[in-house]
Amino acid sequence: MKKILISFSILFASQSGFTQSIVNTSLELSYIVRYKALAILEMKIFRIPASIILAQGLVESGAGTSELAIKANNHFGIKCKEDWFGETYLHTDDLKDECFRKYPSTSESFRDHSVFLAQRKRYDFLFVYSITDYKSWAKGLSAAKYATDINYAKKLVAMIELYNLSVLDK
Numbered sequence: 001m002k003k004i005l006i007s008f009s010i011l012f013a014s015q016s017g018f019t020q021s022i023v024n025t026s027l028e029l030s031y032i033v034r035y036k037a038l039a040i041l042e043m044k045i046f047r048i049p050a051s052i053i054l055a056q057g058l059v060e061s062g063a064g065t066s067e068l069a070i071k072a073n074n075h076f077g078i079k080c081k082e083d084w085f086g087e088t089y090l091h092t093d094d095l096k097d098e099c100f101r102k103y104p105s106t107s108e109s110f111r112d113h114s115v116f117l118a119q120r121k122r123y124d125f126l127f128v129y130s131i132t133d134y135k136s137w138a139k140g141l142s143a144a145k146y147a148t149d150i151n152y153a154k155k156l157v158a159m160i161e162l163y164n165l166s167v168l169d170k
Helices: 001-046 050-061 066-071 108-119 121-128 134-143 152-162 167-168
Strands: 088-091 098-101
Touching: 001 050, 001 098, 001 108, 050 066, 050 108, 050 134, 050 152, 066 088, 066 098, 066 134, 088 167, 098 108, 121 134, 134 152, 152 167
Parallel strands: none
Antiparallel strands: 088 098
C-alpha cells in the first residue's frame, strides 16, 4: 500500500508540474503573440533586439502576470530613479517598498524601456553589438547590472532559444 501511495504521489506531482509547465508556456506564448509587433517597432527605432525586449518582458513581468505588470503596466521592472517625474508604484523587490515607474499603458512601458537603455551611459556599450547578437546583449545587460539576478543572462538566452525569438531580430 505504501508503494502505491508513493507511486501515486510521484505521478500526481509530475502531472501537476507538467500542467504548470503547460500553463507557463501558454502564458508566455500569449505574451509573445501580443507584444511581438511592439518589440519589433522598438527594435527598428532604438536598435535593441526584439528578442531581448521580449525576453526581458517575459522574465521581468512573468509574462505579464506580475504585480508590477498588472498594477503599474511596468513590464521591465524599471525603478523610479532621479529623472522620473511620472506616476509611481511602491513594490517590494530587493528592498521593501521600492519606487517603481507606473505607466498609463503597456506600450508606454515598452517605449520607456527602450529610452532607458538608449539614454543611460552604463548601457552605451550594448549598442555596438549587432541586433542579431542576442547573447552579447544578454551578457551585457547582466554585466551592466540591469538586474541583480546572477543568472539573468542565462534566463534571457534560455527564453530566446526556447521560443526562437531571434527570428524577430532579422
